[in-house]
Amino acid sequence: MKVICAGIPKTGTKTMAQALRMLGYNVHDVFEQFIYDRKLWYKVLDNTATKEDYIETLSDVDAVTDFPACSLWEQILDAFPDAKVILMVRSSEDEWYKSIKYHFKHMSNMNQGVLMYPVLNLLLGPLHREFLKYMASFIPACLGSVYTWGAETEALLRTRYRQHNMYVETACPKENLLVFNAKEGWGPLCKFLGVDIPSQPFPRENVKTEIVDKVASGQYDYDCGYRNTVLKQTVLRIVIALALVTALISYFVHSW
Template sequence: MKVICAGLPKTGTKTMASALRMLGYSVYDAPEHLLYQRETWVEIFDGKHDNNIFKKMYKDIDAVVELPACAVWDQILEAFPNSRVILMKRDSEDQWYKSFCETFSRSPETTYGIPNFHIYLAICRLMSPSLYGYWIMLMKCRKACFGYFANTLCINEMLTRSAYRRQEAFVRSVCPQDQLLVYNVSEGWEPLCKFLNKPLPEVAFPHLNKNSIIVHSSIGLKSMEELKKAVRDDVMQRAKILGFCLLGIIFGVMWTMFT
């Protein structure tokens, strides 16, 4: 582990993941965490591991970005004390909060545009363990990072704004100053490369997920496609089981009627 990005979602995390990959780092962004390490992260949030687990999780990874890693960046740093930490931030808290709201649901009745989320979650639990685990992971991330948890992921403005302020204050106060870069992705390559001792690339600095339009990196897109495949496989398997059960019931009813 060489780089730990401590910025919250909507601080340029997709841009940062892409930039680090362009600089030659292997990066775990949110899609990779959710797909490849989902069960381990749920156990971490349930208190079943200490920070030594990160040495195993990230033995072949150079950098982490976004949730859930940013929620426990300090513990990852304890496991990899020589890592550099990047705290991404926006021009203002209001700008960050507006962007956050444009990406995530603002209504108590919806979550990411999904009405009656508790019913949806129950169906997921029945039909697709992969998708159910994905949502449980997201909700546990929400609690760890923003301090609240509910069946819906509606936004609590007070707690969300407090989390943004708390994250910045905590990172600045805990991280050794010679290992910390406070950074706005609008600054481009120069401060980032200087901090990481990397030569300036001859290509333009990436700017992804502008105006809350999700733009996945090729690796992120690949991992999300794998998640979709896992969900399809789950549903097909459960559908076969339900089909056999239904046929068994029908056969049982017919047997009792005609014997």
């Protein structure tokens, strides 16, 4: 483990993940952590995770970003004390809140209808449901709130943003820490990491929560097969459902 990205969601986590990939790092972002590392995170939820578990799971990973890692940056640093910590921040708290609010609203719009939501979750299969459960466990740890918004939630979100950033800046050894805004580009990042500045422009990812649509349409390169697995499980459920309906119709027709 070389780099621990401690910025909470909507602080440029996807931009940072792509920047580190361009620098040659093996990055575990949200889907890599869910697909490859979730045994460790479930141990965290069971209060059974040890330093050795962190070392065993993450020793071959160069960098982590987004959740759950951002909420457990201190435990990861304890396991890998030579790692560098990058705290990503936005230009202002207002800018961050506007971004996270838009993200929540976009996610809500994709799951419109109180009755349709559980039906879709059942239809989409076990991996999708496990990911929802996984998010429900770790998003509150990162944001101090679940996927909703309003006056009360705004206060919680804003407070969490301040608390998290202040704690990282206070608790992390200064020599290990870079406070970084993606608008600063390659310069401070590469200087901190001790690497050369690439010839390519600094990336800008997940503008207007576009990753949500990319994952849904199969256009996201780093979902670790999540979308294809969910699609296969969905097709299987549809086939089974159609077979059951056909069998029931045939039974009643012959019974009459």
